[in-house]
Amino acid sequence: MAVTIAVSAVIISGFLLGIFLMQSPRTALWGNRLGALSMLAAAVWVFSSLNGGSLSSALLYVAAGAAIGIALGQSVRMIHMPQTVALLNGFGGAASALVAWAAAPGYSGVETALLFWATSGLAVGIGTLTFSGSVIAVLKLQGLAFRQPVQLEGHGHLLRFSILLAALLIIINTAYLGFYAVEMILLIALFGLLAGFLMALRIGGADMPIVISLLNSFSGIAAAVAGLAVENMILAGTGALVGVAGLILTRIMCRAMNRSLMAVLAGFVPKAAGKTKPSAGTAKTAAGKPGGTAAKKEEKPAEAEQDAGSARPEPDLQKMLAEARKIIIVPGYGMAVSQAQMEVRRLVDLLEKEGKEVKFAIHPVAGRMPGHMNVLLAEAGIDYDKLVDLDTINPQFAHADLVIVVGACDVVNPAATSIEGTPISGMPILEADQAKNIVVCNLDENPGYSGVDNLLYNRDHVVALWGDAAQTLSGLADLLEKD
Template sequence: METLLAPVVYYVISGVLVAGVLVGLSLMSRASTARAGNAISAVCSVIAILVTMYNYRILSSAVIWISIAVGVILSLIFAAKVKMIQMPQVVALLNGFGGLSSALVAILSFSQTELLYLKELYDPSKYLFSAYVSEVALIIGFVTFTGSLVAAGKLHKVLPQKPVVIPGHTFISVALIVLTVVSAYLRAPIWITALLSALFGFIFAIRVGGADMPITISLLNSLSGVAGGIAGIAVGDLMLVAIGGIVGASGLLLTRIMCKAMNRKLSGIILGSRVKKPAADAQAPEKPAEEEKPAEEEKTSLTPGEILSQAQNVIIIPGYGMALAQAQSNVKALFDKLEEKGKTVKFAIHPVAGRMPGHMNVLLAEVDVPYDKLFEMDEINEEFKDTDAVVVIGASDVVNPAANTAEGTPIYGMPVLKAGDAKYVIVCNFDDKPGYAGVPNTLYKQKNTIMLLGDAKDTVSKLTGSF
């Protein structure tokens, strides 16, 4: 189709806008400049949309403007209402929308190219390339779409959060991949390829468990970009190609960080090698049993209140349990009181202390915890040994010292926060059962650990009132 702008002009504009987005992203490297960065990216995107509309002579099309308005209005209502605890499912849902949109673009591009080809208006040497590129975009788009919907459903608790495994799951996954590729290669009717890839997305996501979600949604975030970038190759849009590449890379980077932090392999998540639960008696470092009672007596005789009044410096470790109990405000109150009493208070954030990368930081920012009090694991891990008191709130696996010692368990080798090195540890967890990984937490048994079991809202407020 004829465009208004000469291709060279369009490429130059695209190049400038992509550079603008990259500047915006580089401003995301500091919290103080991130808002400006987001605004720059947004402005560049709006300009890109207007330039494309001008270029294809649709600036005066009512259909187009109405479609844009519907999307913008729906999303702005949504953006204003959504809660921070829901952020993982929101990101998952939007990953899915991005994937589906790119898949639909691929379908139209595919059928339009085919039409032109049949009318002998399309260069045959380019036709095959274009057709295959569209198929790839379609596959990735549909996998992202159904995978993301399932992930969002699990995170929103409308689907079971436990991994759902059907008989022959891995075989079915592999078979679906093969069938999808064959169907695309043979250029079977496009709905067959679409259906097969959508099925694979479903089968892949349904077996992912709640705690593996940070990896899954990072991966789907990446795929939503890749689908867009490849759709961009199919329609020949330079800006879409470049931005798709950037989004793909970003998601992949986060996926790698999450895999490392959780000690999981990406292939294991995709093809579903399950987290091996340690046999009840075999690898468990300590048997939780009645004979623990004497050990309890050796525990410190100080009350949590006394520990906190005496402490000079305190580190708070929040986990997803805090978010589940909606205890963020109570934790903020504890933080305020400790600071009021002149103590140095820091938060230690494990990379997977939420349901998506960086989730815990947002939850704490929401209740006005200053972000310069939030420290990443690597920044703070050496400080625990010089810390008077650690307060763990709703976290288990990420503070389990067994990760360093219990060979053969799922968490062995996983980097953890060295809470146990502190003088005293106060644990405000719902119960003392093992965390998601199923490995008993040896921290609970340490002499310097005091357990405050129950709803974190209550235990944390009581703790706040005790000194």
């Protein structure tokens, strides 16, 4: 027993140190490696306690899982990373539920098994909730179903009822020492699945990264209580780490959104006041002429109807780039869709070669998962020191000569702070509209994930380059090279 405690403590300490090292970009790689090494050590330690048929079966299952994981990792594109993270969260929750379920027959009727039935019930309930919620998140992110928030009649009551009933079943099953374990656990699982479905169904807009972070936390909590149920200290400890880290990240993101977690989970209920009102002026197309907004779509000149790959920035845009000394780039989900991060890197290199100051404004919920933009920019080799968070960068927009928006919409939409009753109302935004000039490299003038028209496109100092962001950025880079 003492050896087990000591080994578990060392492995969990390895995970803790790995997380600590991940706080800095300079040591993050070593932190990741230490975490992987700790996971390997945990697996080896668990395997060492098995023998005969149990070991053979375990190795077979691990090999099958590893093969699927490797195939998934090699085939998934960066654009699908949020869906992949959500799916893995769901698998983690399902695995914890299955572990608790599989262990149940051995404890039925055992008078000293109160802790097992309490923790196994929680593992099944939280694990199944995580699984169904993650599946709905994947369907939403992939655009296969429920893309917009869905609010059923009596939605909140149904959600609370399913959670309370699952909790009541856990208490009853614990009190009766699992005499009806199969039936009770099945019912707990069903109500857990229903709760996860209802919770994720009405989530939309910029709240999706928060929900993915919360589901990640739930998968850790499910693993922790499953570890307590089967008396595996390593599983309990590492699950607790994931759960706490996920809750902290969720809280940070909620604060950045200026919303409570309960408000996020309550979903968005449209109000009659939630209509956008175009401000004076319209965004200019690359040719510098009026047009390029949803309200003026039919008035676009022929030049603006080209796709961005062939739309050539005019001399006034070239002058804008040449004269700008302080430049802020705002990346968003569209950068992931177009895989434009490499073109962003090329543009940054050219700008800095001319002695210009370039920074990146990172909104905490930009993209579809926590840290989405950080991952993409790191892939392109962008120096992490150039990435600036919302609170720090916002005062700097007023002093910026040029802002280049790359695939971002909701996070720079002034409607969030000026219009009530929309999915993004009250959300702090990147105040890009305060800059001297703005170039928008988005696919089109349509609303972002929230469905709210972007008032930024109506401003006079905005130049819109509609089309694939990778192509429009390439056009800007070509301009600099010719200069």
